[in-house]
Amino acid sequence: MSEKVLMKGNEAIGEAAIRANCKCFFGYPITPQTEVAAYMARKMPLLGRVFLQAESEVSAINMVYGAAGTGVRCMTSSSSPGISLKAEGISYLAGAELPCLIINIVRGGPGLGSIQPAQSDYFQATKGGGHGDYNMPVYAPASIQEMVDLIQEAFDVADEYKSPVMVMGDGMLGQMMEPVEFKERTTTRVLPEKTWAANGRNGRATHNVVNSLYLKSEELEVHNHHLQAKFKKMKENETRYESFNTENADLIMVAYGTTSRICKNVIKMAKAEGLNLGLIRPITLWPFPVKAFTETVKDVKYGYLSVEMSEGQMVEDVRLSVEGQKPVYFYGRSGGMIPEPKDIMKKVREITGRG
Template sequence: MSDKVLMKGAEALAEGAIQAGCRYYFGYPITPQNETPEYMSRRLPEVGGRFVQAESEVASINMVYGAACAGVRVMTSSSSPGISLMQEGISYISGSNVPCVIMNAMRGGPGLGNIAPAQADYFQAVKGGGNGDYRRIVLAPSSIQEGVDLLVDAFELADKYRMVVMIIVDGLIAQMMEPVEFKTRIDVSTLKTPEWATVGRHGRDHANVITSLTLDAAGLEQWNLKLQAKYAQVERTESRIEEYQMDDADYAIIAYGTMARIAKTTVRIARAKGVKLGLLRPITVWPFPAKQIQAYVGKLKGTLTVELAYRQLFEDVRLALCDKMPLGWYGRGGGVVPGPQEILGAFEEQFGKGR
């Protein structure tokens, strides 16, 4: 018998975090991810964890910062405008070299926007948002099951690199229901408190201090160079991509998350019409799987980047492929989600019938 259960995305991701060893969650209500804090508020006490509803996203992320300094597995979740408020804390956490996991259920923007699915926070997640030279690992699942599986990796990566790991989904994945199986259960009693954690000295011969402040310019440059070396290692070793129907492909759609899921149907429709179309789906959008995509230079006649945003993912595709092949783009914004036929129409408009 399968261990699959039918769950709503925002709740399954919360359970996935708990299975991954998360015992502390701080959050503030915002649609379309309210089921995540609601679930955490009743589940965490059952497993010996703590849920705190903060007074704002600003407070949430700083509570996360405090708990992260204690070396525990901690997360918060929010949606676009709330994630904007967290940018200060994300920069401090990154500058202090402590780990945490953040989920963003992206919604239409800018500003208050709406609560419909969007991918318009790509730049914020991948390129920056807060001040200073920092990176976070950004994971982009395209199903609830993948999100649950990636949460285990998210906490492992956060601990391994002492980095912020962000999971970006959207209102669609957060709100739909799918069968999901929790394959990995981390035994938190096996997780050791890191030696750098500020948990009180308790006999340690020195004080631990966690700060993002270095007044001396040369010293701060050295600190930055350490961060950069870490980010370079992550770029070398942690990028992931799914290559779907790419063996004989003449063309590829490049898309992630919800958009990639829909684009898979486009690929199947196109294949049925005899068009050799495939899909390149970044699973990590930082580090961007540029090398894996560059491997198709000389093999493809063109790519069509499709996103729920305006030329954000496309910017990274262009950086990876430059003028090595024709680069098409199609996107919808404001929470409008194109169907598979609409994407195929965009493909045919830009690349002809593809034969």
């Protein structure tokens, strides 16, 4: 029987990965996620597993490539500028179809920015931060408990689709403490045997080769079509979201991560003023939950309000999903500033003609 324990978000990430049978961790310290590496440095060697602090983020992601190529569960973690440095390696992992977990605890940007929480890596995560035609599943937890649960899910999704998977949280989720329950978990997925792994012949006539290089254009196009078919399957099967109070809403807010928790308080404030607000919370940022909008767009009165800790990156996907059928508004803070319920409520009044 599992019990709840009080843990910092970053440390809970490490424990969840260990319990998901992560065998190798490669990383480099950067605030606000350094505690992930510190936790793994303490725990992994005691379990006979690999912890290695690389000399750079570039080295770390290429170590992940090597370990993933042998078929073991492996991961890296970083924060915004570090993920930028890993972008080439992530594209290689996607191209070579190698499963792994990538954690991004987002800080303010651009550049070195600040160590305060932000959501300004949305484009980088969802639009392919590296080069080429690729996508990867991106999960956006709203609590430490959900982050723990999604990390275990992410490893399974990575193995099922032979793909890198990202779990992206803002710096607040990494640094805050909440009660967490580590549940005994058995996957309902039928995970394929890793017959592709470069781990010796193992009775095969030849060695397996891990590769993303196709010199013949015709062969690369075939590979790209194969990847696109896989991404289509991800969209069909792996899209996740929460709809909260959206039925016959006057206005539906769209928010993820910490910001979605703030928006739930706004719903309570609005109710006291006679306004019925709803919330669509994407749990997967990619695939984006288009269905949540097709289900609500006819009945929502004033449209949608995208609330973000960025300058309006997710609002583009909201507009694409709504397809011009209702107005889409935006309210955001950036640089590490956190939206406050009273300020969001002010925007709500402005949209609904009560300001």
